[in-house]
Amino acid sequence: MNSGRWKKILDRMLRVRVFGAFTGLILIMLIFTILSDKFFTWDNFISIFTTSSELGIIAIGTCFLMIAGEFDLSVGSVFAVAPMLGALIANTGVPMAIAFITSMVAAGLIGLLNGIIVTEAKIPSFIATLGSMMFFRGVLLAVSGGFPIDYFGEETGFLNALGGKIFFGMRASGIWFVLATIIFSIILNQTRYGNHVFAVGGNAGTAKAVGINVKRVKIINFIIAAVLAGLAGFTMFGRFHSIDPTAGQLLELEAIASSVIGGALLTGGYGSIAGAFIGAFLIGVLRSGLILVGAPAYWYQAFIGVILVISVIFNTKIRKAVAG
Amino acid sequence: MIVNNPEKIKLIKDNLVYMEDIVVKFGKVVALNGVNFRVGKNEVVGLLGDNGAGKSTLIKSLNGYHRISAGNIYFDGKHADFTSPKDARDAGIETAYQDLALVNLMSISRNFFLGRELQRNFLFMKLLDMRRMDEIAARSLKEVGLRNIRAMHETVNFLSGGERQAIAIGRANFFGAKLLILDEPTAALSVTETEWVLRLVKEAKESGLAVILISHNAYEVFGVADRFVVLQHGENYADIKKEETNPEELIEVIAGRIKK
Numbered sequence: 025m026n027s028g029r030w031k032k033i034l035d036r037m038l039r040v041r042v043f044g045a046f047t048g049l050i051l052i053m054l055i056f057t058i059l060s061d062k063f064f065t066w067d068n069f070i071s072i073f074t075t076s077s078e079l080g081i082i083a084i085g086t087c088f089l090m091i092a093g094e095f096d097l098s099v100g101s102v103f104a105v106a107p108m109l110g111a112l113i114a115n116t117g118v119p120m121a122i123a124f125i126t127s128m129v130a131a132g133l134i135g136l137l138n139g140i141i142v143t144e145a146k147i148p149s150f151i152a153t154l155g156s157m158m159f160f161r162g163v164l165l166a167v168s169g170g171f172p173i174d175y176f177g178e179e180t181g182f183l184n185a186l187g188g189k190i191f192f193g194m195r196a197s198g199i200w201f202v203l204a205t206i207i208f209s210i211i212l213n214q215t216r217y218g219n220h221v222f223a224v225g226g227n228a229g230t231a232k233a234v235g236i237n238v239k240r241v242k243i244i245n246f247i248i249a250a251v252l253a254g255l256a257g258f259t260m261f262g263r264f265h266s267i268d269p270t271a272g273q274l275l276e277l278e279a280i281a282s283s284v285i286g287g288a289l290l291t292g293g294y295g296s297i298a299g300a301f302i303g304a305f306l307i308g309v310l311r312s313g314l315i316l317v318g319a320p321a322y323w324y325q326a327f328i329g330v331i332l333v334i335s336v337i338f339n340t341k342i343r344k345a346v347a348g
Numbered sequence: 349m350i351v352n353n354p355e356k357i358k359l360i361k362d363n364l365v366y367m368e369d370i371v372v373k374f375g376k377v378v379a380l381n382g383v384n385f386r387v388g389k390n391e392v393v394g395l396l397g398d399n400g401a402g403k404s405t406l407i408k409s410l411n412g413y414h415r416i417s418a419g420n421i422y423f424d425g426k427h428a429d430f431t432s433p434k435d436a437r438d439a440g441i442e443t444a445y446q447d448l449a450l451v452n453l454m455s456i457s458r459n460f461f462l463g464r465e466l467q468r469n470f471l472f473m474k475l476l477d478m479r480r481m482d483e484i485a486a487r488s489l490k491e492v493g494l495r496n497i498r499a500m501h502e503t504v505n506f507l508s509g510g511e512r513q514a515i516a517i518g519r520a521n522f523f524g525a526k527l528l529i530l531d532e533p534t535a536a537l538s539v540t541e542t543e544w545v546l547r548l549v550k551e552a553k554e555s556g557l558a559v560i561l562i563s564h565n566a567y568e569v570f571g572v573a574d575r576f577v578v579l580q581h582g583e584n585y586a587d588i589k590k591e592e593t594n595p596e597e598l599i600e601v602i603a604g605r606i607k608k
Contacts, residue, residue: 214475216465219454223462226451233413233448234463235434293453347453348505 038346041296044339045286048331049306056313063316070193074263076308077201078103078256080301082275083282084204085252087300088212089245090283093225093292094149096246098138099253099279101160103272106131106254107261108164111173120182128254134160135250139243149246157276164269174266186255187262197259201301204252209297221245225292278307281328285335287343294343306331360422364389364527364558365410370419372402372409379405381582382419387527392549392559394573396566396602402582403562404446407529411443412436424526434463440526444516446535450504457485457500460519488518492548510541517548520557528552529560534568546572566598580604 037043056063082099089096106127113123138156142149175183187197212218223231224241232238253272261267284290285306286299310327351357360366365387372380380402387393397403408414410421412430421428423439430436433443450459458465461481468477482500492514504512513533520528530549534542549559549572563569569576576593578586578601586601586608593601593608600606 210473210475214478216467216474216476219458219462219465219476222454222458223451226453227448229448230445230451230462233433233443233445235432235437236463237432289453293451347503 035346038342041287042299042302044335044342045299045302045306048285048335048338049302049309052306052309052313052331056309056317060313060316063313067193068312068316072305072308072312073198073201074195075311076305077195077197078260079275079278079282079307080201080304081197081204081256081259082253083279083286083300083304084201084208084297085249086276086279087283087286087288087295087297088208088221089249090280090288090290091212091225091292091295092221092242092245093228094142094242094245095153095280096135096138096149096249096253097153097276098134098157098160099249100272100274100276101157101164102131102134102250102253103257103260103275104164104267104269105134105160105257107257107267107271108168108173108269110258110261111175111267112167114175114177114179115173117177120177120179124182124186124258127258128251131250131254132247135247136243138250139246142246143239143242161269161273168269170269172266172268175261180265183262183265185262187259195259195263197256197262200255200259204255205297205301208248212297217241222293225289225294227293278328279304281332282307284339285332287339289343294347359386361425362389363387363422364391364424365560366422367406367410368420370406370409370421371417372405372414373417379582380409380416383579383582383584385410385577385584387558387560388574390553390556390558391575392553392561392573394566394569394576395560395562395579396564396569396576396598397579397585398564398602398604400581401579401585403579404531405582406579407443407531407560407562410436411441411529437463437523440524441529442516442520442523442525442527443529444513444520444531444533446532449512449516452505453503455501456489456504456507456515457481459504460485460488460515460522464523484522485518488522489514491521492518492551493544494518508541509535509537510544513537513545514548517545517552520552521555525557527558527560529562531562532564533561534563534565542568564602566595566602570595570598576601578602 062068082103086096086099109130110123110127113126114120134156138153141152185196187195190196212221220231220236220241223236224238228238257272260271282303283295283300285303286296288295288299307328310331311324314324314327363386367385370380370383383406385406395403405414409416412433412435428439466477466481467474485500494511494514533545537545549561552559561569561573574590576588576598588608597606601608
């Protein structure tokens with residue numbers, strides 16, 4: 025065999041940034057398909073896709089921010105803050121669309137606050153957003169008294185458009201997930217702004233030296249991460265028409281895990297939105313697959329942990345080979 | 349800024365860079381204490397000094413990276429109050445930093461055009477014109493003698509030190525810079541790559557650019573520079589024309605053992 029040609033093909037494959045995550049996903053799906061005959065079915069695919077969508081929409085924002093070199097641990101809290109605010113506003117008789125927009129603006133303001141604290145006070149985003157995660161979760165619990173808040177209104181059309189059933193048993197959240205993936209992939213890889221995001225995360229000093237406004241890029245990405253988290257929360261609200269104040273706990277870590285499984289570098293400057301998409305889907309596959317093969321639900325987190333570490337090892341090797 | 353003194357007006361007009369009484373403070377630390385510095389049109393100036401002398405701070409205050417605490421900067425006959433490196437680049441100052449030159453994980457062409465990306469219209473969007481950027485970057489890098497150019501989508505992580513400098517110089521050529529600043533361009537380069545980079549500096553001068561070469565190696569810059577400015581502890585220490593000195597003496601000046 026011509027080894028040079030194979031090397032070239034392998035090189036080209038490794039260059040596709042989602043190569044590692046995609047291979048992992050296929051492998052895991054293969055294993056579950058062998059272990060359970062209920063796994064590889066349309067119904068199960070739809071159910072995986074629905075649960076992945078809510079995590080995935082968050083993961084896209086988290087990944088976009090991670091590529092710019094920052095973390096947001098508050099996305100899990102924002103995931104619940106936005107729909108709860110929306111429910112409270114809509115329950116006073118305000119149209120749901122206005123309640124939604126208000127909540128998205130509020131989510132954006134939380135992102136803005138995170139971004140300003142990180143860039144102006146110059147404290148690590150890990151700490152700053154850990155603080156805002158705890159603060160907003162506390163506010164949620166205090167405001168709701170710990171009980172779920174139901175939406176009493178009649179206006180379900182708007183909520184259904186966000187998270188209701190559409191066709192073939194699929195939910196609207198899946199569409200938003202796919203749309204967000206496409207839009208942010210284009211922004212990241214094909215626009216000037218995306219180029220600046222890579223530069224800011226890759227080397228903030230260089231970015232500044234060529235005239236990129238580093239703070240502005242970071243703040244915008246914090247806003248994007250928070251708004252997408254709020255949107256994800258609303259798709260879940262659209263599914264249940266009720267919002268629990270503890271909703272979204274640990275989602276921030278699963279979102280980071282999704283991004284990392286998808287090839288994003290923890291220190292910034294490298295990653296892909298399609299990778300985060302696959303990462304979130306892979307976590308959904310694990311959750312569903314373990315249930316179908318009859319493993320106790322407790323094993324779910326343990327498996328994610330294993331997959332996370334294995335994927336980082338592989339992704340690091342691939343990155344070293346193609347990007348140095 | 350109104351300048352009435354005709355002598356000073358002449359100095360500003362005759363030089364590409366004219367900096368006077370530059371003070372830069374970082375908190376309580378005074379990095380530059382009243383430094384004067386000028387670069388003539390089409391002149392190659394070696395900016396020398398020991399570590400911590402203030403060389404990098406001086407060029408970073410010229411190209412908008414640091415804000416100066418006091419003093420005046422004139423570039424190309426105009427008072428230059430660059431508020432960001434972007435202003436300085438737009439005015440024609442291209443800098444290749446020792447440590448901040450390139451983003452390692454980004455491709456060659458993306459680095460080449462970083463901050464000045466070419467765009468194309470697609471439907472209602474403005475997208476990166478990757479094909480044109482790849483073409484231009486490849487051509488420009490060929491002009492500066494970058495051999496074995498791999499694909500333009502290759503990350504700069506794989507490039508050698510000399511190749512990295514070549515990207516910065518090629519970038520200055522393409523964007524029509526008037527002043528090229530090279531920060532320790534030959535640090536950690538092999539002998540042949542050092543020769544190559546110094547040859548590029550000469551070519552840049554021949555094509556009409558002015559160059560500031562930061563270094564602490566008198567031997568290396570001696571061949572290409574027209575004049576040497578030596579800083580020490582954030583102050584002017586010496587300003588010598590090439591004809592008036594030799595490398596051995598220059599080393600003594602940098603070390604602070606001779607004052608000229």
